[in-house]
Amino acid sequence: MRPWRGLAAVLAAFILLLPTLPAAAEEADYDFSAAVDALRVKSYADKEVAISALADTGNDRSIEVLEGLLVGRLFYRKSDQRMVLAEPQDVDYEIRDAATGEPLGTTGKRKLKKIGINNKLRKHLRGTIARLNLAHNDPAVRMAAVKEMMRNLDAAASDLLRAAMARERDVKVREAIRSGIALADLDSPDAAIRLRAVTDLTGSLLPEARNRLSGLAERNADGSSSGPDETVSLAARKALQSIESKLALNRLAETVFFGLSLGSVLLLAAIGLAITFGVMGVINMAHGELIMLGAYTTYLVQLAMPNHLDYSLFVAIPAAFLVAGLFGIAIEQGVIRYLYGRPLETLLATFGISLILQQLVRTTISAQNVAVSNPSWMSGSMEINPALAITYNRLYILIFALLVFAALLAVLKRTSLGLQVRAVSQNRAMAKAMGIRSEWVDAMTFGLGSGIAGVAGVALSQLTNVGPNMGQSYIIDSFMVVVFGGVANLWGTLVGAMSLGVANKFLEPFAGAVLAKILVLVFIILFIQKRPRGLFPQKGRAAEG
């Protein structure tokens, strides 16, 4: 679908330019539509000629027409012989003029006649389309074309690639073309060329390269090479080794990325807790539910602006911060305030609140999970090399988590609220004596921690299911992070979250997801024995209370 949209844009530009170049454009249009009409001939041989002619017009629409022909969407209207591209609607077809793309409404199936092709033509079409794409202006299109061709390399394809290589300027595309040529050369009868091809493929991460090379590198039962000559096989073996080690490196990078991604989720979930638990010593079991509220806020925001989903998150973030923050302040004012100095009671009371919040969502919205959509810019992935792709949503959430962390750090370090918060956390009585309104600071701190939980909920809504129970799945993990990292130290939370995330992902291949999680939990239980105050303990007499 993507390239079509791109084409539409080009087309739009084209149309805008029309008035300035009326004569030339009209003439080109006429030639093009004649070339399209030529496809209507009966004989397949003539069709082949017509296809090449169409490709040679250099018109941007030719790719679309040829692709339509390839997938059987190119028709002519029986009434006026007009060539059309048709999309099946329920019963009828929605048709457009093939040459101009002008919509022509819907029409019945009977009124159209398909332009037929055979296998030979199909092959020819593929090659032609690939050639056109190889010459396209957009490097991404060219890249895709090279990839497509590599799946089916024959002499013609290899010639096309060689021709493209001469023109190509983009480094990445050149690299891909070089690999493609080398792949084709592996079949060359000349051993020297084969050897060079193998060398060219050394370190290539293309799955095809690996498959072909391992074919060449195979040994017979007696240890001799199965390939036609020994040197090539030897080189192939070496190339394969370098590929394997490169792949391993990429897998490592991928695991680390997944680990960091999980870590960023943990960080988001835990960081608000690090504030309420670390600074205030309050165990807030409803923290997970504040995250849930953030996620539901995202859902409601998207409901309210269905036509602007791409911007919905930017509205949802402040909204979730406010919603969760206000809930947090209400919880603090209504319950926690009365329980300071009784951490175990606080734990129980906030657990009660978590039950109430869950049930509230269940009765007011739905007991089922709700669908939160991803904005378009969050979907898709970034390909770093053929063996390593990073999905945008994970990448953005990782960045987002770090931004939230930095922002929080800045708030604590640079604002007067931060100063007061730190003062209260270090010595409540002294801070009070110096005129800090510790009740107000408590409420604000709790609101801040809760608001961040809400923001975390926005991010998590992009990764996982949003439902009344989602908070519960985070609460134990986030406590583990805070306890592991050390209370009252945001850096500890960062390091704790990231290392737990990475550790989890490294364990998974060996142990499976569940066992990995169990192992991490057991590790933390043991870790607390060794360092009861976490990685980065708070020091001083106050800490000994």
Place this chain on the structure above:
Amino acid sequence: MRLFPSLLDNDRGGRIFMGLLGVVCVLVPIFNLAVPETSPFHMSTYTVTLLGKYLTFALLALSVDLIWGYCGILSLGHGAFFALGGYAMGMHLMRQIGERGVYGHPVLPDFMVFLNWEKLPWYWYGFDQFWFAMLMVMLVPGLLALVFGWLAFRSRVTGVYLSIITQALTFALMLAFFRNEMGFGGNNGLTDFKDILGFNLQSDGTRIGIFLASAIALTLAYLACRYIVDSKMGRVVKAVRDAEDRTRFLGYRVEQYKLWLFVFSAVLAGIAGALYVPQVGIINPGEFSPINSIELVIWVAVGGRGTLYGAIAGALLVNYGKTYFTAAMPEVWLFALGLLFVLVTRFLPAGIVGLLRRRGAEAAT
């Protein structure tokens, strides 16, 4: 027999509770077995089983009160010991099924046949013997508590930290038991039990028997707990609760006191689980869920911690409420439970017992 009265001499609540329990133990069998089903006074076996289940919950609450109310250890993982006891009992009942399972395998339980297991895993050996299973009911939770407690108390993990890692413990166990490879029936757990000690589990007589066994276990556990908290050890434990460091400087090895109390409490929880399973007919990993462990703490809080009988009263009351609400207005139950948590901690820190005592004291003056 001098022991009982002397233990309960200063324990009015205990005497009342024992008396009530004794009356119930006489009346329930009569109303269930002797009164004909057509009579309005007949008590259905369903009700008997429900009462029996409450008694096991009461025992569980008692075990939590012993460590929380008296020693200040808030375990949020006691459900794990309960479930382990339950699994030990479940394994015995599973092996009692014998060839009557769906697949009719003489040794392997159904789920193992289903998973194509060839032979019984070693840790299932011996569970065909009742005495062995009963031993494991106490030993497994006890040993886990011993190892966990030794690690935790030795490094002086206290307060909320301890609570959190007990949550992690039960969470980890839940995840583990969900795995089929563990050999405990995975998701579905153990169920389809047929009989216990040769008695059909579905028969009224057996149900009454298990009900009475639960009542006796609760009574004995209560007396044992009362003995402990009234002894000098009980006073040491309370001292630990209120000023742990100070107790150390008096020469008490605080870790050991905590550890043994914790182990004893875990064993009680295990026994409660073992009595629970034959009454409900199933044990699955859901029993390990962290929420269960937190919920049972609120039973104790509602009744009034640090009194023993308060925990029992709380367990009975809250569970009765749960049965009632979940049947009558299911959506309301979680609201009610949540509110209970908030209101009790906020307004009734000493629970119902504390409230009654305060009333009593006011009336006296």
Place this chain on the structure above:
Amino acid sequence: MKTLEKMRAAMRRERSLRRMAPDIVYDPDLDTSHGPILYLENITVSFDGFKALNDLNLYIDDGELRCIIGPNGAGKTTMMDVITGKTRPDAGTVFFGQTIDLLRLNEPEIAAEGIGRKFQKPTVFEQQTVHENLELAMHADKRVWPTLRARLTGEQRDRIGEVLDIIGLTAQCQSRAGLLSHGQKQWLEIGMLLMQNPRLLLVDEPVAGMTGHETERTAELLNSLAGQHSVVVVEHDMEFVRSIARTVTVLHEGSVLAEGDMNEVQNDPKVIEVYLGE
């Protein structure tokens, strides 16, 4: 009449104190043949780089009563923390007698060796009665099982009664310790020390919050304990120190500034500077 009462009470106390003779056997390894019962050598304790104790050397003789004074933050309480195992020093050695290395023992083991402590901030078990507090402190087998089976013997009951008498809390013996006044809690802690009957008593600020009369009684009590027991008293109240002191040690910034009898110390220019210079 009043003086008569007082004298009678004093005699009663005298009797009971004499009966406090160490009939209980502590570690037979405790070797005080060279004089000192406690050796603190080159002790350094630092908190985040701040040295609360700085190369401290201190010896306490068997049976002596030592007063330790020093400005706030001098490290007096920290020193007691080191002796009782609450704080581990970064460097230095602590020996009880010639042979018992206290640094290798934990708090209850140190207590079992016969070192008792009264805290600066009185800490008693507030939820339990005065009587129970004393029972808890009583010298006895403190392992779990014996404690579970323990019943008070007649002798032990008498002993508790005597101590209640000494600390003047007989009337309050069944009331909860949390209900006592600050001074009464101080007395209760002293009573608990007596019940422990240790070889070495570490007493941190015993008379804070006491009336003049009570201060006198405390002085009298501590004086009578010396000889049988070794006593280390930390106190800011100079009158009190003067009334009991034989040897006084002045701590300053984590090490010993001066040592000697009260007059020597008071006229020491360094000490004067420290106290007046602040």
